Amino acid sequence: MSTSTQLPAPAATAGPGAGRPAPTRRRAVSAERPNYLAGVAGWIWLAIIIVPVYWIVITSFKAQSSYFRTNPMAPPAEPTLxxxxxxxxxxxxxxxxxxxxxxxxxxxxxxxxxxxxxxxxxxxxxxxxxxxxxxxxxxxxxxxxxxxxxxxxxxxxxxxxxxxxxxxxxxxxxxxxxxxxxxxxxxxxxxxxxxxxxxxxxxxxxxxxxxxxxxxxxxxxxxxxxxxxxxxxxxxxxxxxxxxxxxxxxxxxxxxxxxxxxxxxxxxxxxxxxxxxxxxxxxxxxxxxxxxxxxxxxxxxx
Missing domain, CATH: 1.10.3720.10 (MetI-like)
Known part of the structure; x- marks a missing residue:
């Protein structure tokens, strides 16, 4: 007497709306993913702005005689007003x-x-x-x-x-x-x-x-x-x-x-x-x- 093994029924074909939550999850995951490229670009832009401001401020406290003899980006050794x-x-x-x-x-x-x-x-x-x-x-x-x-x-x-x-x-x-x-x-x-x-x-x-x-x-x-x-x-x-x-x-x-x-x-x-x-x-x-x-x-x- 042979025993027949009942195989599981194949999954029903997904309807038009069955796969809708997946894009939502993908969008949520992509929204939580940090944007490293934008962060790097932001830091580069900040450096572009900060470096000239830093140079202007520190140079304004340098003496005229020492300006051409020192590193332009170095802070003044003897600040002066x-x-x-x-x-x-x-x-x-x-x-x-x-x-x-x-x-x-x-x-x-x-x-x-x-x-x-x-x-x-x-x-x-x-x-x-x-x-x-x-x-x-x-x-x-x-x-x-x-x-x-x-x-x-x-x-x-x-x-x-x-x-x-x-x-x-x-x-x-x-x-x-x-x-x-x-x-x-x-x-x-x-x-x-x-x-x-x-x-x-x-x-x-x-x-x-x-x-x-x-x-x-x-x-x-x-x-x-x-x-x-x-x-x-x-x-x-x-x-x-x-x-x-x-x-x-x-x-x-x-x-x-x-x-x-x-x-x-x-x-x-x-x-x-x-x-x-x-x-x-x-x-x-x-x-x-x-x-x-x-x-x-x-x-x-x-």
Missing amino acids: ANYRLVIESGFLRYFLNSVIITVGTTVPAVLVSFMAAFAIVRGGQGRFLRVVNGVFLMGLAIPLQATIIPVYLIIIRLHLYDSLLALILPSIAFAIPLTVLILGNFIRDVPKELFESMRLDGATEWGTMWRLAFPLTRPALVTVSIYQALTVWNAFLLPLVLTQSPELRVLPLALWTFQGQYTINIPAVLASVVLTTLPILALYIIGRRQLLSGLAAGFTK
């Missing part, structure tokens, strides 16, 4: 004050005017006048500063403002408004309309709604555009070069250029002036870093 003293005695504080006046005098009015203009454009409905104003601001983004430097120079001459700080502030405000209006308008447009309607039902005017509702909700965007415009004005070179002539009205970028020409051989002194010029920018970034990152993150997620 003579280079910084030379830069400060050459009128750095006056140039720093001029840059602060122009930066604050440009950034504050430009951001406030741009915020009110953006609020009017977004909340003003479909009025023809506001559409024309918005189109003018958009056209301003397509006009570079270099293309208008001669007309700006002629206007400043006609207004008898040449060789003054106001000659730098007014054009800087005009060139800062278009981009600021565009950015702030996008942020105000994303504020829920229900909030505006509820404030109108409570009896708030458009002026009160703008400052009590739109202004606090767009604070990250305001800080972002303020820092961006402040850095742009702080590093401006063309307008001070064309619209000013007196040495006492120089701003830091222009003073740094003339200082480099005056002390070309004294490389440690030149780099000390570079460090002093960069410190205010670094301090501004440290103060507004959190608001700046939140504003940029909000802008990218819109």
Whole structure:
């Protein structure tokens, strides 16, 4: 009597949806796998940035006599502040004050005017006048500063403002408004309309709604555009070069250029002036870093 062995039944053919979890697991494993190539590239980029900064800082503390006799990348054996003293005695504080006046005098009015203009454009409905104003601001983004430097120079001459700080502030405000209006308008447009309607039902005017509702909700965007415009004005070179002539009205970028020409051989002194010029920018970034990152993150997620 023969015994028959029962073989296991073959597995059923997988249906269309039977293999779906496998790609999910593969994606999860690949997401957890470290990206070594990106890490190496990040460290290389960090070295590219850090090495020149390190060289500038340590060289600014070296004496001029020992700069050419020592290793450029070696820290100074006898650090000295003579280079910084030379830069400060050459009128750095006056140039720093001029840059602060122009930066604050440009950034504050430009951001406030741009915020009110953006609020009017977004909340003003479909009025023809506001559409024309918005189109003018958009056209301003397509006009570079270099293309208008001669007309700006002629206007400043006609207004008898040449060789003054106001000659730098007014054009800087005009060139800062278009981009600021565009950015702030996008942020105000994303504020829920229900909030505006509820404030109108409570009896708030458009002026009160703008400052009590739109202004606090767009604070990250305001800080972002303020820092961006402040850095742009702080590093401006063309307008001070064309619209000013007196040495006492120089701003830091222009003073740094003339200082480099005056002390070309004294490389440690030149780099000390570079460090002093960069410190205010670094301090501004440290103060507004959190608001700046939140504003940029909000802008990218819109």
